[in-house]
Amino acid sequence: MITEQFPSKLLERAVNEFAKLPGIGRRTALRLVLHLLKQDAKMTDSLADSLKQLRNEVKYCHICHNISDTDTCELCANPRRDASTICVVENIRGVMAIENTGQFHGLYHVLGGVISPMDGVGPSNLELASLVERVRNNSVQEVILALSPTMEGDTTNFYISRQLAGLPVQLTTLARGLSVGDDLEYADEVTLGRSIATRVPLSGIKN
Amino acid sequence: MITEQFPSKLLERAVNEFAKLPGIGRRTALRLVLHLLKQDAKMTDSLADSLKQLRNEVKYCHICHNISDTDTCELCANPRRDASTICVVENIRGVMAIENTGQFHGLYHVLGGVISPMDGVGPSNLELASLVERVRNNSVQEVILALSPTMEGDTTNFYISRQLAGLPVQLTTLARGLSVGDDLEYADEVTLGRSIATRVPLSGIKN
Numbered sequence: 001m002i003t004e005q006f007p008s009k010l011l012e013r014a015v016n017e018f019a020k021l022p023g024i025g026r027r028t029a030l031r032l033v034l035h036l037l038k039q040d041a042k043m044t045d046s047l048a049d050s051l052k053q054l055r056n057e058v059k060y061c062h063i064c065h066n067i068s069d070t071d072t073c074e075l076c077a078n079p080r081r082d083a084s085t086i087c088v089v090e091n092i093r094g095v096m097a098i099e100n101t102g103q104f105h106g107l108y109h110v111l112g113g114v115i116s117p118m119d120g121v122g123p124s125n126l127e128l129a130s131l132v133e134r135v136r137n138n139s140v141q142e143v144i145l146a147l148s149p150t151m152e153g154d155t156t157n158f159y160i161s162r163q164l165a166g167l168p169v170q171l172t173t174l175a176r177g178l179s180v181g182d183d184l185e186y187a188d189e190v191t192l193g194r195s196i197a198t199r200v201p202l203s204g205i206k207n
Numbered sequence: 208m209i210t211e212q213f214p215s216k217l218l219e220r221a222v223n224e225f226a227k228l229p230g231i232g233r234r235t236a237l238r239l240v241l242h243l244l245k246q247d248a249k250m251t252d253s254l255a256d257s258l259k260q261l262r263n264e265v266k267y268c269h270i271c272h273n274i275s276d277t278d279t280c281e282l283c284a285n286p287r288r289d290a291s292t293i294c295v296v297e298n299i300r301g302v303m304a305i306e307n308t309g310q311f312h313g314l315y316h317v318l319g320g321v322i323s324p325m326d327g328v329g330p331s332n333l334e335l336a337s338l339v340e341r342v343r344n345n346s347v348q349e350v351i352l353a354l355s356p357t358m359e360g361d362t363t364n365f366y367i368s369r370q371l372a373g374l375p376v377q378l379t380t381l382a383r384g385l386s387v388g389d390d391l392e393y394a395d396e397v398t399l400g401r402s403i404a405t406r407v408p409l410s411g412i413k414n
Contacts, residue, residue, distance in 0.1 A: 005306045007281065007299060008274045014261040017254040021239050032228050034299065036258060037265060037274070044262040047224040048255035051243060054221040055251040058244060067215045067244075074214065092214060092241065099212045 063134070065110040065127045067092050075107060082106040084141040088131065088160065090114055090153075094146060106144075109134065114152040115159055123159060132163050145173040270341070272317040272334045274299050282314060289313040291348040295338065295367065297321055297360075301353060313351075316341065321359040322366055330366060339370050352380040 006012035011033065018029035036044045060066065061073035068074070075081060075095075085106030089095055095108050111126045135143060145160060147153035161171055177195035178187055187195075213219035218240065225236035243251045267273065268280035275281070282288055282302075292313030296302055302315050318333045342350060352367060354360035368378055384402035385394055394402075 005303055007302065008261075008265070008276045010257075010261040010264060010276060011274055011299075014257040017257045020250065020254070022242050023235070023238070028230070030300065030303075031230070033258070033261065035229050036262060041262050043227065044258050047227070048259045050217075050221040050224045051240070051251050052255045054215075054217040054240065055243060055248050057217060058215070067218055069215045069217060092218075093237065095214065096212055096237075 064108045065112065065130070066095055066108060080105075084139060085144065086131075086134065086140055086142070087144040087146050089146050090148060098146060104144075106142075111147075111156070114147055114150075114156040116152045116155075126156075128160065128163065131160070132167075135164060135167055135169055140169055142170045142172060145171065149174075149176055271315045272319065272337070273302055273315060287312075291346060292351065293338075293342065293347055293349070294351040294353050296353050297355060305353060311351075313349075318354075318363070321354055321357075321363040323359040323362075333363075335367065335370065338367070339374075342371060342374055342376055347376055349377045349379060352378065356381075356383055 006015070014033045015026060015029045018024055018032055019026045021029075024032070036047070059068050059071065061068040061076055062071055063076040064073060066073045066075065070077075082105050085104075086109050087098060087104060087106055088109045088111060089098065090111055090113055092110060095110060098104050098108075109127065109131050111128065111131070113121050113126055115121060115123055115126065131143075134140065143160070143164065145157045147156055157173060164171060175198075176191065177198065178184070178191065184192070213222070221240045222233060222236045225231055225239055226233045228236075231239075243254070266275050266278065268275040268283055269278055270283040271280060273280045273282065277284075289312050292311075293316050294305060294311060294313055295316045295318060296305065297318055297320055299317060302317060305311050305315075316334065316338050318335065318338070320328050320333055322328060322330055322333065338350075341347070350367070350371065352364045354363055364380060371378060382405075384398065384405065385391070391399070
């Protein structure tokens with residue numbers, strides 16, 4: 001192990017701070033810190049300042065709770081987006097992933113996670129009440145549940161469907177099945193099984 | 208690609224800065240930045256401050272050029288280290304790796320890289336002149352060349368051996384051969400070939 005014997009306390013502290021990030025081990029942290037030392041000091045300042053500025057000045061859209069520079073995010077403020085459809089995602093990465101497909105023109109609702117009792121995340125830790133509020137007070141016609149296809153995601157889907165029961169809104173979820181370009185023999189059994197059970201008429205396939 | 212469509216300029220800037228680090232792509236950068244946003248602001252401040260402090264206050268030992276908090280590093284200042292043996296390494300990671308073996312009790316000399324014309328690194332960019340000076344002016348008996356077993360490392364070894372020619376100092380290099388615990392059939396041919404050519408008497412093997 002390369003843990004002990006740092007020749008400098010300053011170096012050790014920087015490596016320790018870097019290694020707190022997920023997926024960054026102490027060896028990678030050392031490599032990154034030594035890289036910064038080799039570059040111009042401006043690069044380190046720029047990195048450090050951008051992180052502090054983001055952390056201190058970050059705002060969240062008061063409607064969809066996405067990260068934003070303004071009180072209302074660009075998507076929610078855009079009158080050309082279809083306000084009758086709300087896509088529920090776990091986090092901002094979900095928003096970015098779906099935006100990049102170019103296939104969705106409605107608005108989003110960022111939950112901030114999924115219900116996970118193991119991790120101590122209950123419904124009250126997520127933006128669930130504000131979702132119900134939003135659906136109730138606006139003429140929302142469809143809520144698309146775009147959470148991870150995991151047990152926690154399914155639990156959250158179920159919770160949301162119960163909360164929205166009785167409201168005149170259609171609930172849908174992302175289609176599950178084979179990836180485009182997937183080889184049949186490498187698909188896992190659960191996905192393959194589900195895609196047989198939920199097979200669609202040939203005309204329904206779009207690329 | 209997840210490159211476009213950042214919902215916040217602050218976020219985009221932080222991700223771009225992170226992604227300048229080697230081995231950190233934009234996707235990883237986004238994951239790290241979002242992780243920082245979920246944590247207490249103290250964590251971001253602590254990371255940012257430690258990087259800036261290191262970059263601005265870092266010192267290099269005036270003898271061995273290793274990173275140090277003081278003008279003379281702890282190793283060079285330690286009277287119990289054997290000053291007659293100098294181990295030449297590329298960078299501080301070399302020092303740390305060899306220190307962790309506990310097998311070396313001499314001093315180090317950190318070159319700051321190896322000669323690599325492809326990357327524009329010539330002898331004048333490295334701490335080579337100071338090495339020759341150091342060997343000449345002190346009663347150094349052995350210089351161990353512990354550079355990477357690459358073409359650039361070999362070139363640098365050859366350059367150093369020419370520079371030190373005529374001085375009463377023994378030049379050695381790290382033994383090359385099979386790794387301890389290696390399986391013979393998985394060793395590459397060059398290493399295996401060299402370890403046959405440079406085979407040692409059985410009594411010479413130490414663990």
